[in-house]
Amino acid sequence: EDQVTQSPEALRLQEGESSSLNCSYTVSGLRGLFWYRQDPGKGPEFLFTLYSAGEEKEKERLKATLTKKESFLHITAPKPEDSATYLCAYKETSGSRLTFGEGTQLTVNP
């Protein structure tokens, strides 16, 4: 069965303490892997799209990478404003539907 699992469920970091969030997926044919950021009481905000294993995308302190089984969102020297829930989602080659993981709630303490 196709699925996506994010870990950890919650992560607490000190400002400047780099870490990574994991998104493991099982899908027969991957069309794309997507990362979103969601702040409390808001809708998801699109961050990155990854299409193939080995691909990397960067935006400020965030870097997303993709292998054949998982994606990582690396956060370098995080700041309190990076606190949010980070969601990953995938799209299969057959169909246009997005399937979301449950998210990782990141808290960065000053």
Added chain:
Amino acid sequence: NAGVTQTPKFQVLKTGQSMTLQCAQDMNHEYMSWYRQDPGMGLRLIHYSVGAGITDQGEVPNGYNVSRSTTEDFPLRLLSAAPSQTSVYFCASRGGQGTLNTEAFFGQGTRLTVV
């Protein structure tokens, strides 16, 4: 540029009542979708539309109806509200014909409570 606008932001319904959640986008996007977000379940697709006059079911369509009479609007109707429909609802849109496009724009959400 307003993006995706959802109304209302909050709503309380009694069991059995019906209502319509409104969603409008001003980006001329063809693809629009409705999700619900529940603790421990992630975002789940309810219904989607690939253009005016075309709608299809997602993962959890039961108890919901949609229509797409214009490109801009994609309302979600709850036919007879049930406590299981208590959730946060998000409308999303994406543009372009590319098959790799994703929902890049989400509304602010409607928090619905059914008592």
